[in-house]
Amino acid sequence: MWRFRVLKAAAAAATLFAFSAAEPVMAADVVKIGILWPLTGNAAAAGQASKAAAEVAVDIINNAHPELGDDLPLAKTAGLPNMGGAKLELVFVDHQGNPSLAQQLATRLITQDKVDVLMGAYQSSCSFTATAVAERYGIPFMVGESAALNITGRGFKWVFRGTPIASDYARTYMRFFGDMKKQGKKVDSIAIVNENTDYGTSVADAIVEEAKKANIPVAIRIPYIASSTDVSAQVLQLKEKQPDVVIFISYTADSILYMKTMKNLDYAPPMVIGDDTGFSDPSFIPAVADVAQGVMNRSAWAIGKPGSTTYKINEMYKAKTGRDLDDTSARNMQSFFALADAINRAGSTDPEKMRDALTKTDLKPEQLMMGYEGVKFDNTGQNILAATYLIQLHDKKYELIWPDKAAEAKLQWPMAGWKK
Amino acid sequence: MLLLQVIVGGLLLGAIYALFSSGLTLIWGMMNFINFAHGEFVMLGMYVSLLVVMWLGGGPAAFGFAAAFSLFVLGVFVYLSLIRYVLRGPMLSQILSTFGLALLLRYTAFWIFSANFVSLPQTSLSGTLNVGGVLMPVPQLVAGVIAILLTIGLHLMLTRTKVGSQLLAVSEDRGAAMLMGIRPDRMQALAWGLSAGAAGIAGALMAIAYPWSPSVGETFGLTAFVVVALGGFGSVPGALLAGLIIGLIQALSAFWFGPIYKDIIVYALFVALLWLRPQGLMGKA
Numbered sequence: 067m068w069r070f071r072v073l074k075a076a077a078a079a080a081t082l083f084a085f086s087a088a089e090p091v092m093a094a095d096v097v098k099i100g101i102l103w104p105l106t107g108n109a110a111a112a113g114q115a116s117k118a119a120a121e122v123a124v125d126i127i128n129n130a131h132p133e134l135g136d137d138l139p140l141a142k143t144a145g146l147p148n149m150g151g152a153k154l155e156l157v158f159v160d161h162q163g164n165p166s167l168a169q170q171l172a173t174r175l176i177t178q179d180k181v182d183v184l185m186g187a188y189q190s191s192c193s194f195t196a197t198a199v200a201e202r203y204g205i206p207f208m209v210g211e212s213a214a215l216n217i218t219g220r221g222f223k224w225v226f227r228g229t230p231i232a233s234d235y236a237r238t239y240m241r242f243f244g245d246m247k248k249q250g251k252k253v254d255s256i257a258i259v260n261e262n263t264d265y266g267t268s269v270a271d272a273i274v275e276e277a278k279k280a281n282i283p284v285a286i287r288i289p290y291i292a293s294s295t296d297v298s299a300q301v302l303q304l305k306e307k308q309p310d311v312v313i314f315i316s317y318t319a320d321s322i323l324y325m326k327t328m329k330n331l332d333y334a335p336p337m338v339i340g341d342d343t344g345f346s347d348p349s350f351i352p353a354v355a356d357v358a359q360g361v362m363n364r365s366a367w368a369i370g371k372p373g374s375t376t377y378k379i380n381e382m383y384k385a386k387t388g389r390d391l392d393d394t395s396a397r398n399m400q401s402f403f404a405l406a407d408a409i410n411r412a413g414s415t416d417p418e419k420m421r422d423a424l425t426k427t428d429l430k431p432e433q434l435m436m437g438y439e440g441v442k443f444d445n446t447g448q449n450i451l452a453a454t455y456l457i458q459l460h461d462k463k464y465e466l467i468w469p470d471k472a473a474e475a476k477l478q479w480p481m482a483g484w485k486k
Numbered sequence: 487m488l489l490l491q492v493i494v495g496g497l498l499l500g501a502i503y504a505l506f507s508s509g510l511t512l513i514w515g516m517m518n519f520i521n522f523a524h525g526e527f528v529m530l531g532m533y534v535s536l537l538v539v540m541w542l543g544g545g546p547a548a549f550g551f552a553a554a555f556s557l558f559v560l561g562v563f564v565y566l567s568l569i570r571y572v573l574r575g576p577m578l579s580q581i582l583s584t585f586g587l588a589l590l591l592r593y594t595a596f597w598i599f600s601a602n603f604v605s606l607p608q609t610s611l612s613g614t615l616n617v618g619g620v621l622m623p624v625p626q627l628v629a630g631v632i633a634i635l636l637t638i639g640l641h642l643m644l645t646r647t648k649v650g651s652q653l654l655a656v657s658e659d660r661g662a663a664m665l666m667g668i669r670p671d672r673m674q675a676l677a678w679g680l681s682a683g684a685a686g687i688a689g690a691l692m693a694i695a696y697p698w699s700p701s702v703g704e705t706f707g708l709t710a711f712v713v714v715a716l717g718g719f720g721s722v723p724g725a726l727l728a729g730l731i732i733g734l735i736q737a738l739s740a741f742w743f744g745p746i747y748k749d750i751i752v753y754a755l756f757v758a759l760l761w762l763r764p765q766g767l768m769g770k771a
Binding site for chain 2: 108262288289290291293294295296297298299300302303305306318319322323326329330331332347348349352353
């Protein structure tokens with residue numbers, strides 16, 4: 067059957083391009099993309115949400131969606147136009163958040179499922195091991211949203227990453243502070259409160275470094291253990307130092323505890339920025355909306371105005387899952403689009419050609435669904451144009467307030483906290 | 487002033503530790519039995535409180551009572567259906583039985599309530615008291631005061647009442663107690679009920695102040711064991727004293743040296759004290 071299909075496609079190609087020496091690519095009517103995500107285990111919710119996002123992306127690419135406009139690559143046409151309308155096929159595997167399982171599954175996807183490219187893997191630790199397999203076999207690997215610095219920068223040729231990483235976030239915060247200073251807001255010192263595993267430490271390190279470059283003194287840095295049952299000591303330390311902005315890099319329970327404790331101890335800094343994670347957890351807003359008004363957070367994803375492309379993408383996702391698209395899944399979806407765009411430009415599933423196309427990727431902001439400056443990979447494979455928006459808690463939802471060109475609501479500074 | 491604030495915060499936290507641990511020490515004192523599921527009892531107390539608030543719209547008094555009562559029943563049930571039998575087995579199976587129970591309860595909670603963090607909606611117990619510049623969050627204050635009262639009450643019940651004497655009699659000499667007409671099974675079931683009930687109230691009080699998920703028992707469980715060991719196994723006043731001391735040391739060391747050092751300091755002092763006084767602060771040598 068398979069052979070018959072290939073023959074048929076080849077025959078069709080030969081007729082169409084009788085003089086262009088039968089490109090072998092025309093035989094590929096399906097491009098197989100192997101995706102590694104945690105579909106069960108602790109991070110299953112994130113993995114499942116991303117899986118749904120990837121499926122929406124495949125729908126957009128495989129079927130004609132003229133309603134999404136001309137800018138989003140591959141939306142208007144059905145399939146990959148440069149490959150005779152070839153369709154994408156997804157093969158999902160579940161690594162359960164286990165790095166060694168991720169490594170085995172990556173091998174299996176390449177050797178048994180014969181996928182053409184790989185994508186994944188949510189947890190940085192899993193991306194770290196799975197990308198090494200792709201490198202060994204010479205198969206392109208798109209890292210969707212894992213943020214640890216060491217995934218790129220190992221001298222790998224086959225690994226690309228679409229998402230912003232810790233240093234991008236840190237730079238964004240500094241650019242924001244620069245803007246605020248121009249508007250006459252006081253940002254003379256900041257405090258950093260970080261949970262002390264890889265995540266909190268690496269983001270906090272990046273912020274300290276960028277703050278040094280931006281010449282903004284860090285009044286105090288407080289590392290702590292996320293499972294702490296009491297954070298009053300930290301809040302009192304902050305109260306003593308009186309920084310203009312406090313940046314929290316925290317998980318869920320601790321971020322809620324911080325907001326409640328700050329109110330209990332009557333500590334209201336001019337501004338609080340939460341670095342995603344705990345502040346984006348679905349339980350954060352219901353727990354502390356009444357005491358944390360004006361808290362800022364980051365997100366590269368914004369649903370946008372009704373009728374916009376992002377709004378329509380969100381509607382498609384919502385129809386499938388019943389929920390709005392979240393930042394994590396949206397970053398994965400954007401990386402997926404960038405990967406599909408490169409495969410289309412390669413016009414072939416030949417690994418070397420796809421790799422070459424990925425290195426030449428140059429997507430402009432209007433071609434993206436995310437708030438990046440673009441997608442362009444440096445020689446380590448990292449997207450150098452990745453960036454993020456800043457959002458702020460107004461009433462019971464986050465609204466996009468920075469940068470100005472994308473803002474949908476006005477910045478509240480100082481934040482109101484629990485004072486209405 | 488800031489220092490006074492730190493001390494008050496530490497003592498309020500310590501009072502919760504004390505209440506949390508008093509039930510654990512009761513079981514130990516009565517039966518020489520370590521209940522690894524104690525943290526999970528507290529966790530269930532927190533979820534009972536949440537359900538009472540969500541479904542019945544009850545206030546702190548209602549959910550406190552509901553948590554205590556339902557956990558009391560669970561404690562008695564656990565004793566009658568599990569502990570009574572494993573007590574006849576070897577030491578190792580006694581230890582592992584409650585460990586298994588802990589995992590069973592924790593993962594059942596994961597299944598029913600999901601891994602998301604929840605917290606109680608603002609109840610009538612909210613706001614902050616300002617006593618001469620020292621801020622005392624009302625939920626923590628109420629929790630702390632109730633914790634101290636209940637711990638003292640538990641101690642008085644054990645030492646001053648007939649039921650208390652019967653409980654202690656069973657723990658000291660089961661055979662002799664039976665000759666005196668005391669039914670050990672009934673007494674020990676009561677002890678399990680009281681212990682779990684105390685855990686339930688501790689859970690209700692903590693639910694007012696903290697967000698939690700099904701794994702909260704793990705976090706508090708370890709602290710409870712340290713409090714019990716420091717206070718002296720089986721001593722309720724010891725648990726109260728040890729709870730307050732640990733809360734205070736944690737708060738002070740977090741403030742002076744930073745939060746990541748607080749547990750190092752607490753446990754270093756703990757090990758040093760056990761070296762000097764292995765029976766704990768108020769345990770019998």
